[in-house]
Amino acid sequence: MIARVTLDLALGKEFDYLIPADLDGQVEVGTRVKAPFAHRQVLGCVTALLESSPHPNLRPLLKVIGRQSHVSPAILRLARWMGEYYCCGPEAALKTVLPEAVRKEKDGWREQLFVRALPQHGPGPKLSRRQEEILDYARGHAEAPLQELLRATGAAGQTVRRLEDKGLLAIAPKISERDPYARETILPTQSLTMNADQARALAEISAALRSDGPPRRAFLLHGVTGSGKTEVYLQAIALALEQGKGAIVLVPEISLTPQTVERFKARFSSGPQQTLVAVLHSHLSAGERHDEWHKIRQGRARIAIGARSAVFAPVERLGLIIVDEEHEHSYKQEEAPRYHARDVAVVRAQMEEAVVVLGSATPSLESFYNARKGKYRLLEMPARADDKKMPIVHVVDMRQVARHEKKSAIFSPVLQEAILQRLERKEQTILFLNRRGYATSLQCELCGYVAQCPDCSVSLTYHRQEQKLKCHICGHEETAPLVCPEAKCRNPAIRYSGLGTERVESALASLFPRARIKRMDSDTLKRKEDYRRILGDVRTGKIDILVGTQMIAKGLHFPNVTLVGIVHADLGLHIPDFRGSERTFQLLTQVAGRAGRGDVEGEVLVQAFTPFHPAIQYARRHDFNGFYEQEMEFRQQLKYPPITRIALLLLRGRNEEKVKFSADYLKRELAKRTAGMADLIIKGPAAAPLARTKTEYRFQIMLLTRQMSRLSLLLAELSATLALPEEVRMTVDIDPVDLM
Ligand code: ADP
Numbered sequence: 001m002i003a004r005v006t007l008d009l010a011l012g013k014e015f016d017y018l019i020p021a022d023l024d025g026q027v028e029v030g031t032r033v034k035a036p037f038a039h040r041q042v043l044g045c046v047t048a049l050l051e052s053s054p055h056p057n058l059r060p061l062l063k064v065i066g067r068q069s070h071v072s073p074a075i076l077r078l079a080r081w082m083g084e085y086y087c088c089g090p091e092a093a094l095k096t097v098l099p100e101a102v103r104k105e106k107d108g109w110r111e112q113l114f115v116r117a118l119p120q121h122g123p124g125p126k127l128s129r130r131q132e133e134i135l136d137y138a139r140g141h142a143e144a145p146l147q148e149l150l151r152a153t154g155a156a157g158q159t160v161r162r163l164e165d166k167g168l169l170a171i172a173p174k175i176s177e178r179d180p181y182a183r184e185t186i187l188p189t190q191s192l193t194m195n196a197d198q199a200r201a202l203a204e205i206s207a208a209l210r211s212d213g214p215p216r217r218a219f220l221l222h223g224v225t226g227s228g229k230t231e232v233y234l235q236a237i238a239l240a241l242e243q244g245k246g247a248i249v250l251v252p253e254i255s256l257t258p259q260t261v262e263r264f265k266a267r268f269s270s271g272p273q274q275t276l277v278a279v280l281h282s283h284l285s286a287g288e289r290h291d292e293w294h295k296i297r298q299g300r301a302r303i304a305i306g307a308r309s310a311v312f313a314p315v316e317r318l319g320l321i322i323v324d325e326e327h328e329h330s331y332k333q334e335e336a337p338r339y340h341a342r343d344v345a346v347v348r349a350q351m352e353e354a355v356v357v358l359g360s361a362t363p364s365l366e367s368f369y370n371a372r373k374g375k376y377r378l379l380e381m382p383a384r385a386d387d388k389k390m391p392i393v394h395v396v397d398m399r400q401v402a403r404h405e406k407k408s409a410i411f412s413p414v415l416q417e418a419i420l421q422r423l424e425r426k427e428q429t430i431l432f433l434n435r436r437g438y439a440t441s442l443q444c445e446l447c448g449y450v451a452q453c454p455d456c457s458v459s460l461t462y463h464r465q466e467q468k469l470k471c472h473i474c475g476h477e478e479t480a481p482l483v484c485p486e487a488k489c490r491n492p493a494i495r496y497s498g499l500g501t502e503r504v505e506s507a508l509a510s511l512f513p514r515a516r517i518k519r520m521d522s523d524t525l526k527r528k529e530d531y532r533r534i535l536g537d538v539r540t541g542k543i544d545i546l547v548g549t550q551m552i553a554k555g556l557h558f559p560n561v562t563l564v565g566i567v568h569a570d571l572g573l574h575i576p577d578f579r580g581s582e583r584t585f586q587l588l589t590q591v592a593g594r595a596g597r598g599d600v601e602g603e604v605l606v607q608a609f610t611p612f613h614p615a616i617q618y619a620r621r622h623d624f625n626g627f628y629e630q631e632m633e634f635r636q637q638l639k640y641p642p643i644t645r646i647a648l649l650l651l652r653g654r655n656e657e658k659v660k661f662s663a664d665y666l667k668r669e670l671a672k673r674t675a676g677m678a679d680l681i682i683k684g685p686a687a688a689p690l691a692r693t694k695t696e697y698r699f700q701i702m703l704l705t706r707q708m709s710r711l712s713l714l715l716a717e718l719s720a721t722l723a724l725p726e727e728v729r730m731t732v733d734i735d736p737v738d739l740m
């Protein structure tokens with residue numbers, strides 16, 4: 001027999017090897033193997049078994065890794081699809097489906113020495129008191145790790161060894177499995193009685209789980225914050241388990257908190273359906289990740305919960321995939337392969353005839369569009385399950401504030417007053433700043449005017465040194481105005497006003513010197529414990545005001561937070577990314593969902609220089625459908641996603657001229673080779689939003705089409721054959737979510 005192998009090297013092709021007699025029967029599709037390659041030994045994955053090979057003189061495989069194949073045929077198929085669709089090649093795709101911790105040659109189990117008391121016949125030898133103690137301890141435990149025995153008895157290793165010599169104890173190495181949640185005590189929970197909306201949603205999911213036919217198995221669960229989506233997930237998983245099927249739950253990295261994991265573990269930690277819930281998480285140690293992965297692979301854990309890469313969890317007989325907060329951009333991997341876990345989940349579910357549920361309070365326009373077109377089945381849960389009211393959202397017009405203050409104010413009088421009230425009532429405040437605004441747009445503080453590209457309708461970026469405004473999508477340029485161009489305004493002080501969480505924090509401190517203020521953003525969170533500690537301090541009331549970036553917008557429940565302030569809502573709107581409105585709408589809605597989780601009704605204050613922007617107004621009214629209709633008109637006009645799909649080509653290199661020249665050349669080649677694609681739009685080349693890093697110049701070209709699978713194939717061929725200067729590199733990003 002012959003094995004076809006994809007080696008862990010980016011070679012763009014596969015190699016055939018003989019299966020030697022001593023490995024007979026151990027090699028299947030998906031087995032990891034070690035093979036000779038040139039003068040090296042390289043690891044790889046078997047992708048096919050063949051009777052014969054077109055190549056002569058095959059070399060034999062050297063070794064099989066592990067006792068069980070790593071990649072199931074289903075995952076292999078998924079990796080193939082990913083390699084093609086995301087233009088990343090089969091090696092990169094295959095590499096991604098296995099976590100680093102299980103790809104190693106050496107097996108990753110932790111072995112520990114265990115001590116076991118041996119049965120004793122007849123009278124025992126005379127023992128010291130220490131030795132008696134040790135023996136007692138060992139007899140009291142079926143099997144004790146040696147380390148623990150030593151710690152408990154205070155004995156030395158030698159003393160224990162002597163008991164082994166006397167035939168009283170056996171000491172032997174054994175695999176000891178790591179459990180990252182061993183220290184948590186998790187109390188089991190019971191299913192809640194569902195309300196009508198939840199029951200309706202579950203009934204539809206249940207019908208799909210039961211039917212074997214192919215029709216609609218993809219659902220979009222649109223439920224407002226607190227509508228009880230998680231309960232629907234839990235009961236849907238229970239149904240899948242009942243049928244002997246497994247489940248995967250994807251949550252954004254940031255919401256993969258112990259509380260989230262606990263909710264799933266608690267439901268399935270006891271009862272007739274008791275099963276292990278394995279957690280795949282970047283905060284686990286490599287060893288823990290290895291063990292959790294194998295718990296799934298061996299079928300002992302039937303539920304896998306994790307961030308992005310858990311979509312590849314080796315769950316057999318997969319019945320259900322849940323993608324919570326499906327609109328989250330962190331599902332997209334920002335390095336090759338640039339896959340989107342939500343989209344991979346939908347494809348995987350389709351391949352394995354599983355049901356997929358995408359859930360969100362603010363679905364991505366892509367998913368909502370798919371639901372409207374009938375590709376997904378839409379399930380709506382418009383009311384909170386806990387009978388809490390939706391918070392009241394007020395928008396504060398910062399232009400008015402700017403007209404009355406001499407210096408630009410960070411906090412409007414209304415917000416200051418509201419914070420003061422909370423301090424007096426011993427309630428808590430969260431202040432939120434969307435810091436993505438650092439890409440400097442030019443905004444007039446008096447009228448709210450922002451310069452936009454006439455062709456792309458994204459904000460122009462202000463280049464201070466050249467005094468120019470530039471479009472980072474199509475390359476349009478104009479001179480930066482010295483006075484506000486609005487005829488009614490003509491403000492001579494038009495300028496970009498930068499604002500960061502740090503400045504907000506210090507301004508707060510001088511306004512409210514007695515308040516206990518804490519800032520939470522990626523700068524202040526150096527270690528993973530910081531996040532938990534700060535949240536713990538908020539929960540226990542040690543913090544009065546929490547200041548943070550989008551990091552604090554996610555599913556946190558704080559009953560005593562009654563005020564949420566959004567300091568500068570425009571920051572996320574006027575960016576060179578056509579999704580600016582969508583993101584702002586999502587963030588405002590999510591942040592607003594943080595207020596009023598307790599008994600006191602919540603209040604949300606949104607400060608903005610463009611208070612009538614649709615993203616702000618629809619979020620104020622909690623009106624997703626209204627926002628969708630209005631935003632889709634804009635997307636339709638400019639042929640942006642979800643009407644089309646985007647491929648973003650980025651060229652970078654040290655020499656600006658060469659990069660620029662290559663970009664122009666690439667554009668000509670593209671135009672030539674895509675001549676058959678009638679709907680293709682090519683924008684650019686333009687300087688990328690991050691136009692210059694320390695060492696590199698970057699240019700990009702944006703392609704928009706409805707036929708992405710076709711374009712992907714063309715792009716793969718193009719990147720393989722294009723003659724670019726050596727020091728210019730190109731990356732392809734299919735369905736980018738972040739254009740900044
Ligand atoms: P979501 O995931 O949609 O934000 P959650 O699942 O967190 O909502 O539910 C919000 C709150 O409502 C939780 O405290 C949850 O325990 C409660 N809840 C959910 N469903 C029910 C129900 N059927 N009956 C009573 N309380 C419920």
Ligand code: ZN
Binds near residue numbers: 456
């Ligand atoms: Zn433009």
